[in-house]
Amino acid sequence: xxxxxxxxxxxxxxxxxxxxxxxxxxxxxxxxxxxxxxxxxxxxxxxxxxxxxxxxxxxxxxxxxxxxxxxxxxxxxxxxxxxxxxxxxxxxxxxxxxxxxxxxxxxxxxxxxxxxxxxxxxxxxxxxxxxxxxxxxxxxxxxxxxxxxxxxxxxxxxxxxxxxxxxxxxxxxxxxxxxxxxxxxxxxxxxxxxxxxxxxxxxxxxxxxxxxxxxxxxxxxxx
Amino acid sequence: xxxxxxxxxxxxxxxxxxxxxxxxxxxxxxxxxxxxxxxxxxxxxxxxxxxxxxxxxxxxxxxxxxxxxxxxxxxxxxxxxxxxxxxxxxxxxxxxxxxxxxxxxxxxxxxxxxxxxxxxxxxxxxxxxxxxxxxxxxxxxxxxxxxxxxxxxxxxxxxxxxxxxxxxxxxxxxxxxxxxxxxxxxxxxxxxxxxxxxxxxxxxxxxxxxxxxxxxxxxxxxxxxxxxxxxxxxxxxxxxxxxxxxxxxxxxxxxxxxxxxxxxxxxxxxxxxxxxxxxxxxxxxxxxxxxxxxxxxxxxxxxxxxxxxxxxxxxxxx
Numbered sequence: 001x002x003x004x005x006x007x008x009x010x011x012x013x014x015x016x017x018x019x020x021x022x023x024x025x026x027x028x029x030x031x032x033x034x035x036x037x038x039x040x041x042x043x044x045x046x047x048x049x050x051x052x053x054x055x056x057x058x059x060x061x062x063x064x065x066x067x068x069x070x071x072x073x074x075x076x077x078x079x080x081x082x083x084x085x086x087x088x089x090x091x092x093x094x095x096x097x098x099x100x101x102x103x104x105x106x107x108x109x110x111x112x113x114x115x116x117x118x119x120x121x122x123x124x125x126x127x128x129x130x131x132x133x134x135x136x137x138x139x140x141x142x143x144x145x146x147x148x149x150x151x152x153x154x155x156x157x158x159x160x161x162x163x164x165x166x167x168x169x170x171x172x173x174x175x176x177x178x179x180x181x182x183x184x185x186x187x188x189x190x191x192x193x194x195x196x197x198x199x200x201x202x203x204x205x206x207x208x209x210x211x212x213x214x215x216x217x218x219x220x221x222x223x
Numbered sequence: 224x225x226x227x228x229x230x231x232x233x234x235x236x237x238x239x240x241x242x243x244x245x246x247x248x249x250x251x252x253x254x255x256x257x258x259x260x261x262x263x264x265x266x267x268x269x270x271x272x273x274x275x276x277x278x279x280x281x282x283x284x285x286x287x288x289x290x291x292x293x294x295x296x297x298x299x300x301x302x303x304x305x306x307x308x309x310x311x312x313x314x315x316x317x318x319x320x321x322x323x324x325x326x327x328x329x330x331x332x333x334x335x336x337x338x339x340x341x342x343x344x345x346x347x348x349x350x351x352x353x354x355x356x357x358x359x360x361x362x363x364x365x366x367x368x369x370x371x372x373x374x375x376x377x378x379x380x381x382x383x384x385x386x387x388x389x390x391x392x393x394x395x396x397x398x399x400x401x402x403x404x405x406x407x408x409x410x411x412x413x414x415x416x417x418x419x420x421x422x423x424x425x426x427x428x429x430x431x432x433x434x435x436x437x438x439x440x441x442x443x444x445x446x447x448x449x450x451x452x453x454x455x456x457x458x459x460x461x462x463x464x465x466x467x468x469x470x471x472x473x474x475x476x477x478x479x480x481x482x483x484x485x486x487x488x489x490x491x492x493x494x495x496x497x498x499x500x501x502x503x504x505x506x507x508x509x510x511x512x513x514x515x516x517x518x519x520x521x522x523x524x525x526x527x528x529x530x531x532x533x534x535x536x537x538x539x540x541x
Contacts, residue, residue: 002412002415002416002419003412003416004416006408006411006412006413006416007413007416007417009407009408009411009413010413010447013404013447013495014447017494017495020512022290022291022293022393023393023394023397023494023497023501024286024287024290024291024393024396024397024400025287025290025291027287027397027400027401027404028283028284028287028291028400030404031403031404031407034404034407034408034411034413035407035410035411037411038410038411038412038413040410040411043277045280045407046276046277046280046281046284047276047277047280048276048280048403048406048407048410049279049280049283049403049406049407050274050275050276050277050278050279050280050281050282050283050403051276051279051280051403051406052402052403052404052405052406052407053267053279053280053282053283053399053400053402053403054267054271054272054274054276054279055406056399056402056403057231057234057267057268057271057399058227058230058355059398059399059402059498060234060264060395060396060398060399061230061231061234061355061358061359062358063234063237063238063388063391063395064233064234064237064358064359064362065326065358065362066237066241066383066384066387066388067237067240067366067380067381067383067384068322068323068326068362068365068366068369069323069387070380070382070383070384070386070387071366071369071373071375071379071380071383071384072319072322072323072369073308073383073387074308074311074375074379074383075308075311075312075315075319075373075375076308076309076310076311076312076313076315076319077312077319077320077323078308079305079308079309079311079312080312080315080316080317080319080320081320083312084317111334112327112330112331112334114330114354114358115327115330115331116327118498118499118502118503118506118507119506120323120326120327121327122503122506122507123503123506123507124323125320125323127507143510147509147510147511147514148518150507150508150509150514151504151507151509151514151515151517151518152518153507154503154504154507154515154518155491155515155518155519155522157503158490158491158499158500158503158515158519159491159519159522161499162484162487162490162491163484163487163526166480166483166484166487172452173451173452173455173483174480176452176455176456176483177455177479177480177482177483178479180455180456180459180460180479181459181464181475181479184459184460184464184468186464186468186475188475188476188479192476193476193479193480194480195476195480196476196477196479196480196481196533196537197480197481197484199481199533199537200481200484200526200529200530200533203526203529203530203533204522204526207522207525207526207529208522208526211521211522
């Protein structure tokens with residue numbers, strides 16, 4: 001007999017996020033509720049939560065980069081990134097992000113996914129450059145447009161990463177697919193799998209790229 | 224051998240410096256809350272392996288209580304005025320990019336060196352932690368260059384790091400919290416439950432219907448769990464292998480690879496994928512915490528349709 005009660009944990013997460021409670025609080029309450037509904041004793045739930053937290057510390061390690069980025073910002077990194085773009089006459093926000101999308105996909109495809117990312121490249125370089133280019137196209141940006149350009153910079157990084165990294169044969173997700181399939185007696189090589197990531201990568205470049213060029217039209221129109 | 228342990232020592236030092244910097248920021252009325260939050264993370268990185276499961280669990284609960292009760296504040300004051308930064312940008316020129324580029328270059332060259340030379344066999348770096356260790360090396364190099372060239376005070380580095388850390392705030396630990404939620408979900412048997420539900424929903428459908436349910440199932444389950452990795456084994460066991468591969472004769476490489484990528488379309492649309500969707504919103508100081516997700520919808524939906532077509536035409540019609 002399957003115990004369906006832990007599904008309520010999922011409902012709590014969805015509800016909590018929808019009502020915009022503090023996400024940390026939502027996640028902790030959902031975790032404890034799910035554990036209890038799964039008939040785990042409370043101490044075991046807290047222990048499992050702690051164990052999971054401790055085992056996953058590597059997720060948070062990236063923030064050792066903050067003092068470097070912060071220092072460089074104090075000495076004018078973002079201003080420099082803006083000035084650099086302001087001097088390139090043909091630069092537009094959309095074209096800039098399109099080039100970044102291509103680079104991000106190619107770098108991820110050759111196994112260099114962690115070379116770029118939100119703290120490393122988007123905040124200090126890509127977002128200020130995109131904003132500077134958008135100002136050239138559009139004149140001073142209102143708050144809504146600023147938000148849109150920044151959000152598209154972050155989105156471009158994500159799309160480039162997700163739809164590039166699976167072309168690399170030694171990435172975790174390819175190994176996971178290989179492992180799961182092997183557990184059903186289906187033997188696949190990482191290469192067979194990574195080849196099939198290429199059509200989706202091309203579609204991602206076309207679809208997101210088209211949106212970036214549309215962003216340019218939108219920015220240009222309101223000048 | 225350099226293992227993750229040493230990286231955690233470095234990370235603990237970084238979070239301890241954020242605690243110090245937050246405590247020094249008199250402009251923040253909630254500075255003691257921020258300070259305690261970062262100090263607890265430093266404790267987790269330094270002593271996590273000795274705290275025991277319950278100890279770590281209690282540490283997590285205190286972190287959550289601090290954030291949930293609003294005892295820490297997001298954002299802190301600018302440390303340098305705009306004119307100062309602009310003057311400095313003019314004075315230092317494009318060389319300012321150099322320290323920022325040292326970090327990715329170290330990762331790039333380091334990975335090449337490690338993989339293509341006998342370095343791998345010497346056992347200097349734990350092969351499972353190469354990327355992260357090289358990140359740590361890059362950060363230390365970049366910091367040394369900054370100190371040698373720009374000559375900031377030690378406390379300037381502390382203040383700048385904690386300024387950025389406080390602008391992201393509690394969102395910094397959200398991805399790690401979600402990973403532990405995933406551990407609890409798995410321990411409570413959620414994967415099997417969802418798999419059984421989905422499996423029961425389709426007694427036997429046409430191939431195109433089965434492909435649709437498989438891809439949409441990946442998307443929905445990915446959105447719930449925050450990553451496609453947790454969703455894949457469940458959906459493969461419920462539909463991918465028994466129905467798409469075994470009864471309908473689909474190509475398992477396509478079912479596997481493109482099934483996972485359909486899940487990635489879900490990752491673009493969920494706040495549960497916090498490190499991709501929520502943290503950047505904080506990092507870029509967006510007003511709407513769901514701004515990045517909003518920007519990604521119009522890419523994710525057509526891309527999902529493309530993936531479903533690739534699954535159907537690439538996987539079945541030969």
